Amino acid sequence: MNKLELLVYNRVKTNPRLKRQIRDAYQRACDWIPVKRTVSAYEIQVREGFFFGFHDKCPWSSDNTMLLAHRFDMPLRMPRADDTVEVGYFSGPGYSLFTSVGVTQAWNWHQGAMLQWVGKSSNIIFNDFDGQQHVARIVDCGGKAVATLPLPVAAVSPDGKLALSYNFARLRGSPFGYAYANGVDPEGGSHTPLRDGLHLIDIARGRTKLLFTVADVVALRPKPSMQDAFHYFSHCQFSPSGKRFKFFHRWVKPGSPQWTRMISCDPEGQNIHIFTMAEMVSHVAWQDDEYVLAYARTKLFGDKYYLFRDMTDEFTIMGQEAFSSDGHPSFSRDGRWMLTDTYADRFRRRYLILYDTQREKRYNLAMLYSPRQFAGKHIADMIVCDLHPRWSRDNTMICFDSAHTGKRALCTITVGDFVRNGGEPLSV
Numbered sequence: 001m002n003k004l005e006l007l008v009y010n011r012v013k014t015n016p017r018l019k020r021q022i023r024d025a026y027q028r029a030c031d032w033i034p035v036k037r038t039v040s041a042y043e044i045q046v047r048e049g050f051f052f053g054f055h056d057k058c059p060w061s062s063d064n065t066m067l068l069a070h071r072f073d074m075p076l077r078m079p080r081a082d083d084t085v086e087v088g089y090f091s092g093p094g095y096s097l098f099t100s101v102g103v104t105q106a107w108n109w110h111q112g113a114m115l116q117w118v119g120k121s122s123n124i125i126f127n128d129f130d131g132q133q134h135v136a137r138i139v140d141c142g143g144k145a146v147a148t149l150p151l152p153v154a155a156v157s158p159d160g161k162l163a164l165s166y167n168f169a170r171l172r173g174s175p176f177g178y179a180y181a182n183g184v185d186p187e188g189g190s191h192t193p194l195r196d197g198l199h200l201i202d203i204a205r206g207r208t209k210l211l212f213t214v215a216d217v218v219a220l221r222p223k224p225s226m227q228d229a230f231h232y233f234s235h236c237q238f239s240p241s242g243k244r245f246k247f248f249h250r251w252v253k254p255g256s257p258q259w260t261r262m263i264s265c266d267p268e269g270q271n272i273h274i275f276t277m278a279e280m281v282s283h284v285a286w287q288d289d290e291y292v293l294a295y296a297r298t299k300l301f302g303d304k305y306y307l308f309r310d311m312t313d314e315f316t317i318m319g320q321e322a323f324s325s326d327g328h329p330s331f332s333r334d335g336r337w338m339l340t341d342t343y344a345d346r347f348r349r350r351y352l353i354l355y356d357t358q359r360e361k362r363y364n365l366a367m368l369y370s371p372r373q374f375a376g377k378h379i380a381d382m383i384v385c386d387l388h389p390r391w392s393r394d395n396t397m398i399c400f401d402s403a404h405t406g407k408r409a410l411c412t413i414t415v416g417d418f419v420r421n422g423g424e425p426l427s428v
Contacts, residue, residue, distance in 0.1 A: 048408070053111045066089040068087075071085060135149060138203075163200075341386070341387035385401055
């Protein structure tokens with residue numbers, strides 16, 4: 001964002017409806033300005049009719065030979081209760097051969113069905129709806145059923161032994177598109193559930209344990225804005241070692257902005273830490289077991305990328321001169337390279353970005369056009385196609401979702417070995 005755009009954004013960011021109206025009008029006006037819409041320094045392999053989902057999960061198998069994906073065949077609209085997508089993986093030369101391993105009714109455009117690998121095994125886990133409740137299904141690479149877990153999963157530990165779960169039906173009360181269109185929230189009439197909460201799942205045994213309820217977390221250092229608000233959990237993510245995890249506690253009131261705080265703890269629900277931020281955090285990545293990057297707000301510095309030190313109130317600003325808006329970050333294995341993206345600019349272009357944390361230098365790997373129809377006609381239409389970039393296991397490839405061809409697609413680029421040898425990537 002330029003300085004004028006940032007000024008307007010800061011004035012309207014607490015009013016989602018007005019912000020959307022101004023953005024749409026601004027982008028329509030900019031449609032008349034001739035500019036390059038899609039440019040990349042790399043060859044992009046495009047697989048139309050497929051997508052992966054969020055940026056916090058690796059779609060590649062442990063040996064990098066298989067690439068997870070959802071396949072869809074439906075109009076561009078919000079999912080309905082009986083809509084299904086296929087789940088499976090690409091393999092072969094250039095990841096060109098798709099193998100379907102199942103079908104699911106529990107999904108959304110932003111996070112899919114929480115499709116992911118179970119540790120370093122070749123087993124695949126994804127959420128589904130069994131007609132009564134949301135569950136998680138585990139299958140092998142041939143689609144053979146391995147197990148069904150009694151709760152849906154949000155995140156799986158790196159070793160594949162544990163998973164975290166929250167209520168996806170409850171997310172229909174949130175302003176984002178992270179809910180499933182089916183299922184019932186048993187405490188839907190309660191703003192602060194006394195029984196619903198965050199669960200830990202022992203994957204091998206299929207056993208579940210309630211770590212804490214929504215009410216338990218609301219009672220931790222409550223804020224005035226929490227009173228009479230609708231509360232829920234989202235965005236679970238294990239640290240690289242799996243010894244800790246973070247999640248979002250969010251609350252919202254009609255006509256008001258959504259508030260969020262980020263919390264970490266160990267898998268037993270102990271050693272809880274509430275991060276220092278001003279009730280706004282959007283997208284997060286663990287850099288290592290000690291540091292967590294988040295696009296967040298602090299009272300002193302406003303909205304920026306911050307590197308927080310877990311279990312402390314310490315933080316530093318990352319890329320202050322390189323970034324002026326939100327994105328979906330993740331880190332290379334050595335923690336040096338941050339992969340992220342941007343939302344659509346005034347010309348509806350999104351940038352795919354690598355940021356060198358040592359040299360403090362940003363590289364734009366691609367500029368990708370986002371067609372108008374993916375913005376939706378109404379504020380409740382969460383059909384946008386964010387890039388949500390993700391690393392391959394060896395950090396030589398990047399996978400992202402994009403609609404720059406006019407249809408949602410799963411895309412990959414090969415970025416070479418500059419990440420390993422510290423060279424400079426190509427930039428547009």
